[in-house]
Amino acid sequence: MTTTDSGVRQRTRRAILEAAAALWARDFSASLGDIADRAEVSRSTLHRYFPERQALVDALLLDSQESLEEAWSTAVAASSTPIETLENIMGAIVDLADRILFLFSDPARFEGNPHWRADDDDGMSDLIRAAQASGDLDADIAPTFVMGVMYSLIYVTAESVAAGTLPRHKATETVVRIFRHGLTARS
């Protein structure tokens, strides 16, 4: 752990994080035993990687924020206008729905957590404000509310994809269309 982690350790760690994200996204009270089962790992092993529940929470928090920022950067790099950036972000993070839910479903979950970064939220707010200023988004609606709608749409879309109701290749197009048409400024 101090030097180089073997490939085995990395895989096990990823499996636990993935399992935690999948379960905690929908029910933060899911037990460590459930997570261990889902990761196909014994509870002993889980505790070896993450001594206490909080350690796993923190690790997942950091990992989720990292994934999100990566998707964010990619979307920004591929866009020229604020509204285009927002749409690209929405499309990109449909696959990260578990992380989104874990991070944002309960506003108070990470209150006071030293690893928590509100940067994402701020950046998003700025983008929304910019899109409103340029007339692409309805200026009557509070940025906070717009963000809520964005996350909700992403969540519903991801759920539908998981349930098989919505084909994956149509997901991005659908969520962006609903977002754009539903929040477009009245002309």
Place this chain on the structure above:
Amino acid sequence: MTTTDSGVRQRTRRAILEAAAALWARDFSASLGDIADRAEVSRSTLHRYFPERQALVDALLLDSQESLEEAWSTAVAASSTPIETLENIMGAIVDLADRILFLFSDPARFEGNPHWRADDDDGMSDLIRAAQASGDLDADIAPTFVMGVMYSLIYVTAESVAAGTLPRHKATETVVRIFRHGLTARS
């Protein structure tokens, strides 16, 4: 209880149900102690009204479904077309966000519960299909997905109202506008 419940008993019962709805809407693992505190009642009293946790769950399930169906009936009575009905329902149940969340946030929560009625969902699906048939809603989108969007929008709206971000009197108009413009058929 067998004959006529005193006004006191009814008020206490309502207070407990309201508290349970408010807490369980956001965190179904909230303890009975928390609910008792919120209802300004001792845990003893709560247990006197609802002997076990499941009894409170069932009671809240029944009560929530009842409230929802009442709002539903009112909306149906005041509307003539399917799309109009859907919009009226959305406006009417913004105030019932806690109940909506409690009922629908976890699809598996009431699986196998004898009190659970899927009628609401079916009726909603029928309305959505009708609205799609008449060209008011995009027929490319699965009714299940449309329902998910509706519930999400209702939730976000109710949250914003509670947080003070969105004035109550603007809530209905806002949520309906987003719903309609975001899901309208492309012409």
Place this chain on the structure above:
DNA sequence: TGAGAATAGGACATGAGTGTGTCATTCTGC
């Protein structure tokens, strides 16, 4: 193949939530 890493499967103590009971106190309606 052998050494060391990695894991599974327990036992055990602890704390929180739950369910049940009892008793004293407060409130309500006649």
Place this chain on the structure above:
DNA sequence: GCAGAATGACACACTCATGTCCTATTCTCA
């Protein structure tokens, strides 16, 4: 004001998730 309803404040046993051990087994890589 009084009887009975309604409630609050405890005490207790029980269950389950958590955290900490320890040992036997399996896996990985040199």
